[in-house]
Amino acid sequence: MKSLIEILYQDDNIIVVNKPAGILTIPDQHTVENKTLVGMLKKQFNQKIWVVHRIDRDTTGVLVFAKNAEAHRNLSMQFENSEIKKKYIALLSGVLEDDEGSIDKPILVSDRRISIDFAGKESLTEYRVLERFRGYTLVEALPKTGRRHQIRIHFWSVGHPLAIDAEYGTADPLLLSSLKRNYKEKNGQKEKPLIDRLTLHAVSLTLLLTNSNVKKTFEALLPKDFEIALKQLRKYGK
Helix, strand or coil: CCCCCCCEEEEEEEHHHHHHCCCCCCCCCCEHHCCHHHHHHHHHHHHHHHHCCCCCCCEEEEEECCCHHHHHHHHHHHHHHHEEEEEEEEEEEECCCCEEEECCCEEEEEEEEEEECCCCCCCEEEEEEEEEECCEEEEEEEEEECCHHHHHHHHHHHHCEEECCCCCCCCCCHHHHCCCCCCCCCCCCCCCCECCCCCCEEEEEEEECCCCCCCEEEEECHHHHHHHHHCCCCCCCC
16 A cells, blocks of 8 residues: 555645545544545645545545635535536446446435435436447446446446446456457466456546636546556457
8 A cells, every 4th residue: 555645636725636446535444544545645744634525445536635624615515516527437347339328317325235216316427438348348437416336336227337346246357368368377377367446447527626716627547457457458358
């Protein structure tokens, strides 16, 4: 785990980071704060940090935090009013037929259980196909609402869960041997996965800066494991 988190942008009000995989945003019953992203940022900046939104432990990409209560209120209102634009890159199981579309299904969050349910809150995800492979589809996903697990459960609900997602699909890692014909192990060594976590990345976030009329977009490059997986899919998975 890196001791310092990559900072994409900061000013007197906000910090925008590129979240790595494997780190919780905030503590849970099994993880103390100093092992979470917010705890690491508190140590890195030596000040209180306000959490505005979260992404899952194994999702990577752009995440914004507030440095003061006013910025926290401002960003929270932008999220509540759907004024903040979020863009994700997702690798899905199966081949999506439509080049673009939307998934409009209500999501119910009850304790730790998340489901598609008419009693839930309105939830909308728009998407656009970027590339198709043999058995997989790379999409750009634009969540218009901010429900927990929204992208994951929405694509699961239409039969195309993330390529790797233990909760809604399969936990099996993506292996080169499953793509490359006549694959041979090197000297009997165990094969290393191309990627073995959620195939979801928060690629950009657009927001209005606190006490300003300036709208800014922050972007995070795909992490190395995601890039490696796509490189091999382009080579062997067409």
